[in-house]
Amino acid sequence: MSIRVIAEKCIGCKLCVAACPLGAVNVTKKLARIDIAKCNFCGACVDACKKFTAIELIRDNVQTVDKSKYRGVWVFAEQKEGRIANVTLELLGEGRNLADKLSEPLCVMLLGNQLGRLARQLICFGADKVYLAESDQLAVFIEDSFTEVITGLIREHKPNIVLLGATAVGRSLAPRVASRLETGLTADCTGLEIDPETRNLLQTRPAFGGNLMATIICPNHRPQMASVRPKVFNRPQRDELRIGRIVRYDYKDHSLTQRAKLLAVVKESAKTAGIAEAEIVVAGGLGLGDAGNFEIIEDLAQALRGGVGASRGAVNAGWTSYAHQVGQTGKTVRPKLYIACGISGAIQHLVGMQYSEIIVAINKDPKAPIFNVADYSIVGDVLEVVPVLTEEIKKVRIEDKEPVMSDSEQESELVLSS
Amino acid sequence: MNIIVCVKQVPDTLEVNINKETNTLIREGVDSVINPFDLYAVEEGLRLKEQYGGMVTVLSMGPPQVVDTLRQALSLGADNAVLLSDIGFAGADTLATSYTLARAVKKIGHFDLVICGRQAVDGDTAHVGPSLAERLDIPHISCVIKIHEVTEEYMVTVRLTEEGTEKVKLSLPGLITVSKGINEPRFPSLKWKINAARSEIEVWSAQDISADENKIGLKGSPTRVIKMTTPQHNRQGQVLEGSTQEQVTDLITKLRQAEVL
Numbered sequence: 001m002s003i004r005v006i007a008e009k010c011i012g013c014k015l016c017v018a019a020c021p022l023g024a025v026n027v028t029k030k031l032a033r034i035d036i037a038k039c040n041f042c043g044a045c046v047d048a049c050k051k052f053t054a055i056e057l058i059r060d061n062v063q064t065v066d067k068s069k070y071r072g073v074w075v076f077a078e079q080k081e082g083r084i085a086n087v088t089l090e091l092l093g094e095g096r097n098l099a100d101k102l103s104e105p106l107c108v109m110l111l112g113n114q115l116g117r118l119a120r121q122l123i124c125f126g127a128d129k130v131y132l133a134e135s136d137q138l139a140v141f142i143e144d145s146f147t148e149v150i151t152g153l154i155r156e157h158k159p160n161i162v163l164l165g166a167t168a169v170g171r172s173l174a175p176r177v178a179s180r181l182e183t184g185l186t187a188d189c190t191g192l193e194i195d196p197e198t199r200n201l202l203q204t205r206p207a208f209g210g211n212l213m214a215t216i217i218c219p220n221h222r223p224q225m226a227s228v229r230p231k232v233f234n235r236p237q238r239d240e241l242r243i244g245r246i247v248r249y250d251y252k253d254h255s256l257t258q259r260a261k262l263l264a265v266v267k268e269s270a271k272t273a274g275i276a277e278a279e280i281v282v283a284g285g286l287g288l289g290d291a292g293n294f295e296i297i298e299d300l301a302q303a304l305r306g307g308v309g310a311s312r313g314a315v316n317a318g319w320t321s322y323a324h325q326v327g328q329t330g331k332t333v334r335p336k337l338y339i340a341c342g343i344s345g346a347i348q349h350l351v352g353m354q355y356s357e358i359i360v361a362i363n364k365d366p367k368a369p370i371f372n373v374a375d376y377s378i379v380g381d382v383l384e385v386v387p388v389l390t391e392e393i394k395k396v397r398i399e400d401k402e403p404v405m406s407d408s409e410q411e412s413e414l415v416l417s418s
Numbered sequence: 419m420n421i422i423v424c425v426k427q428v429p430d431t432l433e434v435n436i437n438k439e440t441n442t443l444i445r446e447g448v449d450s451v452i453n454p455f456d457l458y459a460v461e462e463g464l465r466l467k468e469q470y471g472g473m474v475t476v477l478s479m480g481p482p483q484v485v486d487t488l489r490q491a492l493s494l495g496a497d498n499a500v501l502l503s504d505i506g507f508a509g510a511d512t513l514a515t516s517y518t519l520a521r522a523v524k525k526i527g528h529f530d531l532v533i534c535g536r537q538a539v540d541g542d543t544a545h546v547g548p549s550l551a552e553r554l555d556i557p558h559i560s561c562v563i564k565i566h567e568v569t570e571e572y573m574v575t576v577r578l579t580e581e582g583t584e585k586v587k588l589s590l591p592g593l594i595t596v597s598k599g600i601n602e603p604r605f606p607s608l609k610w611k612i613n614a615a616r617s618e619i620e621v622w623s624a625q626d627i628s629a630d631e632n633k634i635g636l637k638g639s640p641t642r643v644i645k646m647t648t649p650q651h652n653r654q655g656q657v658l659e660g661s662t663q664e665q666v667t668d669l670i671t672k673l674r675q676a677e678v679l
Contacts (some may be wrong), residue, residue: 040642188545208540260588260592264584266582266585373655376656377656
């Protein structure tokens, strides 16, 4: 591939500079220059320069697959203990939109053991077809066997798009599948669209710690694979009357590769469990001053029956465990209500909670960046405000006659084998 | 136990600046650091070596200045370091990166375990570890926070999930990606610092690892960034006024109106 600026045609207008997603174009002395080390030959500058045609891009003949052979939007259904993961339902909603835009079917891959009932559920939530692979070797998630079955199904049926949830399972599985198929994969998407011109999937995801949003395409390879963060898309309505097909694959007599084995599952105590799924999260930061004060966060969370979150600073100070950390190197949450207490709001924290529906920030420093993303701001001392808030919430709860749940700190360990 | 640890040099993200005109990251003047999760990977490699013997080789791909990052790993106690640097590697997405790393791992030869950080804080994809395992045809476990038991044939690990943790047995040779919480990385020692300064770091080109030129760099990358935009925060922020009691009462009223309480 090569790209060059035709000096006689270039007027130094800088339209190409603004168009380049990678900052690879500079204009000096009224002449555009392209830094080849940064350029990815996407052609955005060429499009921007339509008027002057001063940039020439020569693309190598890339080996492209016959894209017309790839049809259908597919979703990998994540299930645990006989329950479909929320993110799978959210993907069915968005998958349905994409499939309708492309006039292609929406299909689901469901792997496990004795899941017939769930297959029907997936149809009610929008699937046209469910590929159901059952075997006791698929009863729990193991990367090897799941990769084998999924790549087998994809090679046989050639879907156009494959979507997975960006969960622990999805993030471990998707790169293995994409690598075996030698196709492109975009991680942690927060937006999906179909380009009306090329019919490519436009995949949007946060880049550089959430400072930028990148739009990524996979123009010459199929399927186009993307993982999607939980709680980005809405759950579709359940339609009991929807009709779809269930196609069974029997792997009972088929020996699947399994070079890893699940020995035991340890569930977190109710107090820390699943802040990624919680409807309300109360999070504490360094503004609390010391470890003992972290209790007021837990009290408020308990009164709201929500989860406890923390900034990286609070975790590093040892006030609470890493399981509670929200942000770039911790968990991403998207609750209905996020209350940030004594958290300044570094970008690394914001990327983990900025998609919450309502954000409340309580902080002493009126200039704290957390206030830039907050719906409701209280400038004040967390140690003063939070206990008052907790008391008022309790009063409201009593008025509503809703019992305040007591939390169980018991960890449960389910030993499968050893 | 022979261990290969993959590391990435990343911009010190606390100092990220955006060029408003071009909507791109200003990389000039930004310090580079070793990816924080990779520090845990290096530390875990060193601990396993101290307990079970063997060698720790640190591997990275990037421009020539990445030798600084590798020297940092050597100053912590790694035995060898290899840098993959070639203009042909530029513009690689995670598929091309994992192919390139796999070629290098094969050239390094015998290993029992590959360790990667769970994700790089600049790209945040968490793809390269599992993808590399696939390229090497070995099993992997992501987000490991504890290693319980190690034998020649397998190791027992604890990985993070949404609900808690899982104890998983992994056949060796295998690959793990490690998360914060697995250890507390050490500081460089003077002895190893001197060693590191004297060490030659091998730099391998595409030719050195017999890479297929269609599978590396931009050419080997199926994905392409076509647009970068600055995220918009569309919140109509409202500062609540009055005494603490008034602010709290006001807040509760608003939250009830919004039906979150």
